[in-house]
Amino acid sequence: MPSLLPEGINRVLVTGGAGFIxxxxVRRLLAHTTATMFNLDKCGYASDLTGIERLGPEAVQRHQLLRVDLTDADATAAAVRQADPDLVMHLAAESHVDRSIDGPGTFIESNVIGTYNLLQAVRAHWEALPAERQQCFRLHHISTDEVFGSLGATGRFSETTPYDPRSPYSASKAASDHLVSAWHHTYGLPVVLTNCSNNYGPWQFPEKLIPVVILKAVAGEPIPLYGDGANVRDWLYVDDHVDALLLAATQGQLGRSYCVGGHGELSNKQVVEAICALLDQRRPAGAPHARLITPVKDRPGHDRRYAIDPTRISTELGWQPRxxxxxxxxxxxxxxxxxxxxCDQVRERAGYAGERIGVGA
Structure with a gap:
């Protein structure tokens, strides 16, 4: 079987492997490598293993779920020892801005304290490895473009953009980025960082914009559009993001960060209207679905525009979105x-019926 991983990378620990990205x-590595996968996930409201289970018995045999909350330092250290990884990809995070407005403490605990606990556990693991495994080992920390704040009408984020987080979510991710960088510079931990734009695609928990719009429109319910709908995001298909992450994790320069964007700048209103147009074709009985678009009060602290310049990862590592x-x-x-x-099953399990959250600033 052709491998996406270099020689010596046989055991991979993915945190947050029951989440969207x-x-x-996890599915990509199970399907296209022979690596043993350790999936460290607290199995929170948005976690789901259905996509992994559908891969079949051979792949599932190489997948081991470690149900651990990173806020538990002892359990985190034990999980890292059990996985004995050659590569750690840190994707576990609370990530929904609206939920961070209503409950910021969870984001500080998961994204800041959880990352600290992982760094300490991984550092102890790395320092105890034999020399040949130490040379191959890496920790890849996956973050967001939201740490950079809000853009005006022009310009794009790059790896040299100053941090300027505006929400509890982005502030917690900015803190985790700085911790990872500090553990590299202070302790020599071999790390790579990436900051991505808005991901979309299959298996995303239906609280984010695109699945919310699809499900609201299918149900004939009002489609909420925050404010004037002119907030701009750079949309990145999740499989293209996985391509970039694998390149950064295996070929990126240690201590370096890479910005990953999909060349997909669109306003929220444009995205919503594009979904409605597709649904008009696929479910004409409900057309025009755009009649359901309903402006609602804007989200507190809603960043106006994000856009990423992916020149570094494109020129250094050869990545392009497909x-x-x-x-x-x-x-x-x-x-x-x-x-x-x-969608019905995961929403019911999470106790979330599609209602709006994050308005109580």
Whole structure:
């Protein structure tokens, strides 16, 4: 079987591997490598293993779930010892801005304290490795473009953009980025960092914009559009992000950060209207779905615009997105229409019925 991993990388620990991006990473490595996968996840409200379980018995045999909350330092250290990894990819995070507005403490505990606990556990593991394994070992920390704050009408984020987080979520991720960088410079821990733009695609928990719009429209319910709908995001298809993460994790320069964006700048209103147009084609009985678009009060502290300049990862590592937004969105809409039962199941399990959250600033 062809491998996406270099020689010597046989045991991979992914934190947050039952989440959206982490799950996509676990599925890719199970399907296209022979590595043994250790999936450290606290199995919170948005966690789900269905996509991994659908890969079949051979892949599932190489997948081991370690149900651990990173805020538990002792359990985290024990999980790292059990996994004995050659590569750690740290994707576990509380990531929904709206939820961070209502409950910021959870984000500080998970994203800051959890990252600290992981760094300490990984550092102890790395320092105890024999020399040949030490040379191959890496920790890859995955973060967000939201740490950079809000852009005006022009310009794009890059690796030299000053940090300027505006929400409890982005502030907690900024703190975790700084911790990872400090453990590299102070202790020599071999790390790589990436900051990505908004991800979308199959298996995303239906609280984020694109799945929310699809499910609201299918149900004939009002589609909430925050404020004037002109807030701009740079949309990145999740499989393209996985491509970038694997390149950064295995070929990136130690101590270096890489910004990953999908060349997909669109306003929220444009995204919502594009989803409605696709649904008009696929479910004409409900057309025009755009009639359901309903402006609502804007989110507190809503950043106006994000955009990423991915020149570094493109020139140094050869990464380019394989999907444009139109292709990726069509594939995403079709996936959700074919998996409405899954959406119902995960929302019911999480006790979330699609209601708006994050308005209580």
């Amino acid at each position: 982490g799950g996509a990473m 999907h444009n937004f139109e292709e990726g969105l069509a594939a995403t809409v079709d996936w959700y229409l074919s998996n409405l039962d899954w």
